Amino acid sequence: MRLNLLGEKSFNNKKILIIVIALVATIVIDISVVRINDLINKDFIPIQTRLILFSVNSSLCLLLQYFIIKQVRSLVRTDRLHGILRVRIFYLISLTSLCIMAALIGFMIFQQFSYSYFDTLLTMSIISISYGTGAALMILLSFLFFS
Numbered sequence: 001m002r003l004n005l006l007g008e009k010s011f012n013n014k015k016i017l018i019i020v021i022a023l024v025a026t027i028v029i030d031i032s033v034v035r036i037n038d039l040i041n042k043d044f045i046p047i048q049t050r051l052i053l054f055s056v057n058s059s060l061c062l063l064l065q066y067f068i069i070k071q072v073r074s075l076v077r078t079d080r081l082h083g084i085l086r087v088r089i090f091y092l093i094s095l096t097s098l099c100i101m102a103a104l105i106g107f108m109i110f111q112q113f114s115y116s117y118f119d120t121l122l123t124m125s126i127i128s129i130s131y132g133t134g135a136a137l138m139i140l141l142s143f144l145f146f147s
Helices: 014-039 047-077 087-115 120-146
Strands: none
Touching (some): 047 087
C-alpha cells in the first residue's frame, strides 16, 4: 500500500495478483485437460497419470487458495477498518472450510490410489462445504452491509 497525492490508500499488491493468476491458470489447465480427454480416446491418458494429475491439481489449488486467504488477511490487518468489519469471523470460516475440504480431498486421493475408487459421499461433502461456505460468507456480508 502506498499513499497517493490525496492521502488515500491505493491498492498495489502484486503478490495477491500473481497468486490469483496462478490459481486461474491452474483451473484453466485442468478444464483443458478434461475437455481434451473428452474429445480423444479415453485410454490415451492412463488411469495412474490421471490420478497424479488430479492429485497435483487439487493440491495446488488448495495451496493457492490458502495463500490467497493469508494475503487477504494480512491486507485487512493493516487497514484501519479492521475493528469495524469484524473480519476475524470471515477469516476463521474460510480457513476452517479450506482445512476441512483439504482433509476430504486428501482422503479422496488416498482412496483413489489405495482402492482405485472413491466414495461419492466425499464429493457431495466437498461440494456442500464449498457452496455452504460461499453462502454463509455472503449472508454475513449482507448483514454487515445492511446494518
